[in-house]
Amino acid sequence: MAADDIYILGITMTKFGKHPDKDTVDLAAEAAMGALKDAQVSMGDMGILAAGCLMGQGSIGQQIQKQIGQTGIPVFNVSNACATGATALRTAVMAIKAGECDMGLAVGVEKLAGVGLLGARPAQATKEWTPSGRFGAVAGTDGRIGTDNMPGTFAQVGMEYGHKYGGATFELFARIAEKNHAHSTLNPLAAYTKRMTLEEIMNDVMIAYPNTRSMCSANCDGGAAAVVVSGAKLRTLSKEQQRRAVKVSASVLTSDPYQEACQVLPDVNTLTRNAAKKAYEQAGVSPEDLDLVELHDCFATAELVHYDNLMLCPEGGAVDFFNSGATWRDGSTPVNVSGGLESKGHPIAATGIANIWEICHHLRGEAGDRQIEGAKVGLAHVIGLASACGVHILEKSAL
Amino acid sequence: MSTETTLSQVPHVGYLQLGVRPHLVANECTQCKARYFDRRNACASCFGSDFVKVDIPTEGVVRSFTIVTFASPGIPVPFVASIVDCGGTSVRGNIINCEPTPEKVHLGMKVRLATFTMGADDNGVEAIGFGFEPL
Ligand SMILES: [Zn+2]
Numbered sequence: 001m002a003a004d005d006i007y008i009l010g011i012t013m014t015k016f017g018k019h020p021d022k023d024t025v026d027l028a029a030e031a032a033m034g035a036l037k038d039a040q041v042s043m044g045d046m047g048i049l050a051a052g053c054l055m056g057q058g059s060i061g062q063q064i065q066k067q068i069g070q071t072g073i074p075v076f077n078v079s080n081a082c083a084t085g086a087t088a089l090r091t092a093v094m095a096i097k098a099g100e101c102d103m104g105l106a107v108g109v110e111k112l113a114g115v116g117l118l119g120a121r122p123a124q125a126t127k128e129w130t131p132s133g134r135f136g137a138v139a140g141t142d143g144r145i146g147t148d149n150m151p152g153t154f155a156q157v158g159m160e161y162g163h164k165y166g167g168a169t170f171e172l173f174a175r176i177a178e179k180n181h182a183h184s185t186l187n188p189l190a191a192y193t194k195r196m197t198l199e200e201i202m203n204d205v206m207i208a209y210p211n212t213r214s215m216c217s218a219n220c221d222g223g224a225a226a227v228v229v230s231g232a233k234l235r236t237l238s239k240e241q242q243r244r245a246v247k248v249s250a251s252v253l254t255s256d257p258y259q260e261a262c263q264v265l266p267d268v269n270t271l272t273r274n275a276a277k278k279a280y281e282q283a284g285v286s287p288e289d290l291d292l293v294e295l296h297d298c299f300a301t302a303e304l305v306h307y308d309n310l311m312l313c314p315e316g317g318a319v320d321f322f323n324s325g326a327t328w329r330d331g332s333t334p335v336n337v338s339g340g341l342e343s344k345g346h347p348i349a350a351t352g353i354a355n356i357w358e359i360c361h362h363l364r365g366e367a368g369d370r371q372i373e374g375a376k377v378g379l380a381h382v383i384g385l386a387s388a389c390g391v392h393i394l395e396k397s398a399l
Numbered sequence: 400m401s402t403e404t405t406l407s408q409v410p411h412v413g414y415l416q417l418g419v420r421p422h423l424v425a426n427e428c429t430q431c432k433a434r435y436f437d438r439r440n441a442c443a444s445c446f447g448s449d450f451v452k453v454d455i456p457t458e459g460v461v462r463s464f465t466i467v468t469f470a471s472p473g474i475p476v477p478f479v480a481s482i483v484d485c486g487g488t489s490v491r492g493n494i495i496n497c498e499p500t501p502e503k504v505h506l507g508m509k510v511r512l513a514t515f516t517m518g519a520d521d522n523g524v525e526a527i528g529f530g531f532e533p534l
Contacts, residue, residue, distance in 0.1 A: 129409050129520045134437040136413025138526050139517060143474035144411065145528075146491040147467050152480050155465035160482065163462050163506040170501065208480075209466035209501060258444040261489035263435065265463065265482045 005231035010039025016345035031223035043069030047101020052084035081384025085352025110347035158301025167319035184339025186370035191345030215300035222347035249283035294355035459485035495530035
């Protein structure tokens with residue numbers, strides 16, 4: 001292990017689902033303690049803490065410290081939509097790369113169970129038409145000039161791909177959800193572990209065509225945390241810690257560069273493609289080398305476009321790629337063997353660490369029933385609208 | 400109460416130009432031609448800071464759409480949200496005057512800008528909204 005390499009020493013996620021008796025601090029502390037235990041280190045070893053809770057009050061990091069150990073280290077409270085967890089991890093990685101410390105903790109947590117539609121705001125009632133806001137609107141635009149809600153936004157993302165390349169039917173998108181729900185049956189930490197038939201998915205409540213309810217990410221509670229360490233420090237630790245450490249071969253964060261339509265419909269493609277390209281370069285691996293991928297299937301319509309954006313298939317070939325069976329757990333590039341956001345659940349700020357936990361779990365050979373045999377390299381992707389994209393490539397320890 | 404309230408109509412958004420031939424107006428960067436429907440300090444594409452008003456073609460092609468059947472309280476459903484390519488400029492708008500079903504709305508469909516009333520306020524001023532209807 002090279003001294004300037006970065007490793008994940010310990011990582012964990014809580015059970016995703018409903019946690020009525022725990023608040024965000026409880027869940028974050030449970031995840032953080034779990035990661036420290038998994039790493040066989042303590043809060044006293046941490047040189048930095050980066051934490052995020054999108055719906056929280058902004059000081060989740062300090063709240064975690066008060067719960068599990070206040071050592072005076074720098075705390076970064078981060079917020080980057082659905083990429084918040086990945087941003088926390090990236091922050092800890094950067095601190096180690098900068099030589100500020102040799103070990104750090106990243107935590108993401110959210111409580112969302114029972115929350116309705118993501119991205120929806122109540123419409124305003126008006127008695128006098130008065131222009132306001134950046135568009136000089138006299139009334140709300142959501143619902144009158146397109147949609148602001150997430151299911152509708154991501155439905156359009158998938159439909160746009162269909163317009164460009166063809167073949168993206170309602171049934172195809174539903175079959176992507178069918179795959180992820182099938183995968184979730186092997187994941188005891190998933191919020192939903194029920195296999196669903198194609199008919200059940202297609203006949204479920206329609207939210208925003210072509211996304212039915214079971215094609216949308218599941219709002220739920222959950223936390224995830226990771227301990228990262230420098231290669232130099234890892235050399236001084238036990239053989240067991242070295243064996244279970246997972247190499248962070250690439251850690252990339254991008255935002256969306258200007259594209260013609262990006263301010264009309266969010267462009268989730270360009271920044272993902274940019275992040276993937278940079279990550280493959282950094283890691284020196286190609287998409288064919290990946291043994292498994294966890295990508296941001298906030299909606300079934302999103303998963304399709306990310307096959308293409310992450311270059312798992314030739315440009316424009318996502319429909320054929322999915323139809324080949326490649327992304328099922330017994331396929332050539334298993335995607336979302338955790339069940340994905342559609343069934344594992346999507347506690348926003350936890351997601352960007354939980355998907356890395358899934359990859360690490362397989363690379364360490366600890367994934368039990370859902371283990372992808374012989375997994376050596378994996379990729380984790382998240383995207384948050386506005387937009388931010390995190391891509392991490394992880395490799396099994398050489399020991 | 401200002402004198403503006405004697406005007407009988409206001410557009411839903413500032414970039415909708417009412418009149419005999421209603422159309423959308425964008426702020427175009429003089430340097431790289433990038434277009435914005437709201438105000439910018441500098442162009443997101445080239446950082447230039449000079450903009451001119453340009454009229455957007457009123458006919459276009461549906462590049463993407465969704466039929467929203469579940470929305471925030473107060474928003475009538477179903478409605479068809481879409482992205483329309485108006486001569487190279489992407490525009491966000493609803494598909495109107497068309498049954499909101501996957502059988503009636505399709506990708507690549509040709510549409511044109513249409514306006515509709517959003518009702519009058521307490522001063523009798525009528526707000527006019529826009530959408531796109533099948534050609
Ligand atoms: Zn420009």
